[in-house]
Amino acid sequence: MKSKYLLLLYLFLSISFTNYSQNEKSKDFKVEFEKFTLKNGLQVILHIDRSDPVVAVALTSHVGSAREKVGRTGFAHLFEHLLFLESENLGKGGLDKMSARIGGEGANGSTSRDRTNYFQTVPKDALEKMIWAEADKLGYFINTVTEPVLAKEKQVVKNEKRQSYDNRPYGHTSSVISKNLYPETHPYNWEVIGSLEDLQNATLEDVKSFYNRWYVPNNVTLTIAGDFDVNQTKIWVEKYFGEIKRGQDIPKIEKLAVTLTETKKLYYEDNFALLPQLTLTWPSVYEYHPDSYALEVLGNYLSKGKKAPLYKKLVEDKKITDAVDIYQYNSEIAGQYMLTVTAFEKTNLNAVMDGINEAFKDFETNGISQQDLSRIKAGQETAFYTNLSSVLGKGFQLAQYEIFAGNPSYITQDVQNILAVTTEDVMRVYQKYIQGKNFIATSFVPKGESDLVLTGSKLATVVEEKIVEGKEDAFDSSIEATYQKTASSFDRSAEPAYGESPDVKLPTVWKSKLSSGLHLIGIENNEVPLVQFQLQIKGGMLLESNEKIGVSNMLAELMTKGTKNKTPEQLENAIESLGATINAYATDEGIIISGNTLSKNYNATVALVEEIVLQPRWDLKEFDLIKQSTLSQIQQQKADPNSIARNEFKKLIYGNESILSHNRIGDEKSLENITIDDLKKYYTANGSPTISLFQIVGAVPKNEVIKSLSTLNKEWKSKVVTFPKIPVTNTIASSKIYFYDVPGAKQSVIRIGYPALAATDADFYAATILNYRLGGGGFASQLTQQLREGKGYTYGIGSSFSGSNNKGAFSIASGVRSNITFESVSLIKEILNDYGKNFNENDLDVTKGYLIKSNARAFETLDEKLGMLYNISNYGYKDAYAKDQENIVKNISISNVKLLSDKYLNADKMIYLIVGDAETQLEKLEQIGFGKPILLNESAVK
Incomplete structure (x- = not known):
């Protein structure tokens, strides 16, 4: 699901970076790529970007859920999973296993209605390996799929569906919309993930037929973007892909727009929702339709920011929600235009609908001004450049244009289409697609609150899965597939050697300290x-009182809502007119004001930040809106099992004595106590340059940065700020199991861990090395291999050490099928107990290979460089700490890892938290051996 201009932002490629206007830009716009086609029909697109020693490889198959058959839905997405598991020459573990060795950035994939893609960024010396691996997946895969493999992966996909749809608030909304917007004969009638019943009924023959039809070279685009030799790459592509047989001709899928003969209103009482939500959906246009550009602007104008008619009416005037979202979901043959409002507690959705209609009337009367249109386009310009720092994003978009627009060079036309939108276009598309047109209205409300739904709504049909103990299919994932290898003209089992090792250069860091005490650190790029x-102001929740948790969070929200001399709307307009973004947010340990802007507008953007810091507005109306919005967030978190787990785990890790045990946004009681005077007192006492850091990356030199902050340095008064001592969290004497009951939960959310290390502790990085093969290495980790790949218990599981200047937690996190909660926790405990004892030479080699080689792409993007500066300035790391860490990796031994495991991975001294259905899962957990589970909330279970 993606908006039009965000798609484009991935690929604003090779242009001359000069300060010219948007209209001039459309004339000078130039894309550098090379495209060719193999004899078997494989489309290949190459783009050179030598800014970092990395290469992104993306394989995109023109098949999504729209190519499926009724009764066999979910196949395209199932294949996304299967293609990572094994192929004839990569062997078991496939690309995931190789990725861990070569330092790749998370081999992954995604499926939409119309395409499935597979992608990874690797150090440039691994390019031939990637081409070899992707060819093996495409042409030498299907023989490795057996009944046990299929049975296991069905369970993984089912867990993904439970996690993403069935076990979360409003998870069934999209399904209800698709079923009612598109006729049964339309290929968008079903969800991309498919139905659980269809997945369960899929046979091995079904799978092979789907593969042989759609996974053929003449239906696939290979994109390679980054730092590589073009001629050599062409030779490799021909060698590894050239002899894969062409498939049957692929029919072009015709555009198939839909119309609604009537407005349909549907409702559903959601087991997880605590707040009512209204979604309106209109039939819209396909991807790259000429009207999609004006529709994008329309959605932005109607819903985003202080001037937006929907924001003014629903948020400010009626005060029945804190946000409105409008977005396009445009696909290859049709599209939909969606408006979503999550209302405040007990709000009747008829009142929301009234507000929407009133806002639409305002727009019909006033339209959009040229100034507002220019403001929106300015934001698009900055967003183009923002997405340039990733070669993977560039590869994605090249394939997108090739498949859905007919040629990668369509980007030139695409940009011109964005810039050509007029105010008249925006009104025209509103009248054509929205005004007075039929739509789908879905009212999702909490259980027992059907009185809140739109008048005239009918109960929606939703298929709820029944999870029964012992009813899942059994399988043995250890069974090796036996098959005759597909013939090839050369030995494909030999993995290609590495190329020339890339020369990894760390960015040059500069530092300065101003007379006010403000510390500066930057990278010119x-x-x-x-x-x-x-701009990081240290403190955050650490400087709050237990009775008024949430002050710093509300203060951060309020800081960008106007200044002394600018109303909230004027400040917002000033920022957006520069094409800039300025956001403020709170963490447990600070308040951060972040900015992103074109370098030509840097000084003007920083001037606005100075105004925000030095001249706060203290707008009471905005304070009240923020307070209500925060209350709504708290209520939504109570409805989400993952949020519940996060907040409850924090309490258990830090204990009642530590302020860090709290949810930083507060709770209903603390919010009730907070006044705007509390925010003023907090800022007056703690807003000081002496505890602040300014971190900056980009096209601006050090001297200009220092000069740009002269006003802030002169006028921001220094204060002495005292930080309270945070009690050292006690170690866990013995393990206990805690349970939070969510009746009817389809999954159990698991959190296991204990208070571990600070980022400044000597063992912190060594502990992250220890954790790589346990749960930090994705598919290279034992937790993933055993719980997901071996048992099919979960869609995802991972572990991490998270510390700052204060001690953080070691934690294991997962969501598992409800009826194997006991089995999952038992297996995790077993893995922890055996990890150090069984750690071997292969584990060490994989760990070292990944952590050393991944340095080539460690600081590719501006975000990653900013993260580097954060670590240096907050934790006292050396400028070249990445090299120091590399040396730690090189020198670590198996005996070191075993000692670290004994020290930091004791399964009998951890907190075990389960958020799930107590009625079916609580009692059995006593068999884990940690005593009777402790119930954390009121429950029907006795």
């Missing part, structure tokens, strides 16, 4: 005409 920065 001129790859794109962008600047990203953040």
Whole structure:
């Protein structure tokens, strides 16, 4: 699901970076790529970007859920999973296993209605390996799929569906919309993930037929973007892909727009929702339709920001929600235009509908001004450049244009279409697609609150899965597939050697300290005409009182809502007119004001940040809106099992004595106590340059940065700020199981861990090395291999050490099928107990290979460089700490890892938290051996 201009932002490729206007830009716009087609029909697109020693490889198959048959839905997405598991020459573990060795950035994939893609960024010396691996997946895969493999992966996909749809608030909304917007004969009638019943009924023959039809070279685009030799790459592509047989001709899928003969209103009482939500959906246009550009602007104008008619009416005037979202979901043959409002507690959705209609009337009367249109386009310009720092994003978009627009060069036309939108276009598309047109209205409300739904709504049909103990299919994932290898003209089992090792250069860091006490740290980077920065004021929740948790969070929200001399709307307009973004947010340990802007607008953007810091507005109306919005967030978190787990785990890790045990946004009681005077007192006492850091990356030199902050340095008064001592969290004497009951939960959310290390502790990085093969290495980790790949218990599981200047937690996190909660926790405990004892030479080699080689792409993007500066300035790391960490990896031994495991991975001294259905899962957990589970909330279970 993606908006039009965000798609484009991935690929604003090779242009001359000069300060010219948008209209001039459309004339000078130039894309550098090379495209060719193999004899078997494989489309290949190459793009050179030598800014970093990395290469992104993306394989995109023109098949999504729209190519499926009724009764066999979900196949395209199932294949996304299967193609990572094994192929004839990569062997078991496939690309995931190789990725861990070569330092790749998370081999992954995604499926939409119309395409499935597979992608990864690797150090440039691994390019031939990637081409070899992707060819093996495409042409030498299907023989490795057996009944046990299929049975296991069905369970993984089912867990993904439960996690993403069935076990979360409003998870069934999209399904209800699709079923009612599109006729049964339309290929968008079903969800991309398919139905659980269809997945369960899929046979091995079904799978092979789907593969042989759609996974053929003449239906696939290979994109390679980054730092590589073009001629050599062409030779490799021909060698590895050239002899894969062409498939049957692929029919062009025709556009198939839909119309609604009537407005349909549907409702559903959601087991997880605590707030009512209204979604309106209109039939819209396909991807790259000429009207999609004006529709994008329309959605932005109607819903985003202080001037937006929907915001003014629903948020400010009626005060029945804190946000409105409008977005396009445009696909290859049709599209839909969606408006979503999550209302405040007990709000009747008829009142929301009234507000929407009133806002539409305002727009019909006033339209959009040229000034507002220019403001929106300015934001699009900056967003183009922002997405340039990733070669993977560039590869994605090249394939997108090739498949859905007919040629990668369509980007030139695409940009011109964005810039050509007029105010008249925006009104025209509103009248054509929205005004007075039929739509689908879905009212999703909490259980027992059907009185809140739109008048005239009918109960929606929703298929709820029944999870029964012991009813899942059994399978043995250890069974090796036996088959005759597909013939080839050369030995494909030999993995290609590495190329020349890339020369990894760490960015040059500069530092300064101003007379006010403000510390500066930066990296000058001129790859794109962008600047990203953040002003970090230390403190956050650490400087709050237990009775008024949430002050710093509300203060951060309020800081960007106007200044002394600018109303909230005027400040917002000033920022957006520069094509800039300025956001403020709170963490447990600070308040951060972040900015992103074109380098030519850097000084003007920083001037606005100075105004925000030095001249706060203290707008009471905005304070009241923020307070209500925060209350709504708290209520929504109570409805989401993952949020419940996060907040409850924090309490258990830090204990009642530590302020860090709290949810930083507060709770209903603390919010009730907070006044705007509390925010003023907090800022007056703690807003000081002496505890602040300014971190900046981009196309601006050190001297200009220092000069740009002269007013802030002169006028921001220094204060002495005292930080309270945070009690050292006690170690866990013995393990206990805690349970939070969510009746009817389809999954159990698991959190296991204990208070571990600070980022400044000597063992912190060594502990992250220890954790790589346990749960930090994705598919290279034992937790993933055993719980997902071996058992099919979960869609995802991972572990991490998270510390700052204060001690953080070691934690294991997952969501598992409800009826194997006990089995999952038992297996995790077993893995923890055996990890150090069984750690071997292969584990060490994989760990070292990944952590050393991944340095080539460690600081590719501006965000990653900013993260580097954060670590240096907050934790006292050396400028070249990445090299120091590399040496730690090189020198670590198996005995070191075993000692670290004994020290930091004791399964009998951890907190075990389960958020799930107590009625079916609580009692059995006593068999884990940690005593009777402790119930954390009121429950029907006795």
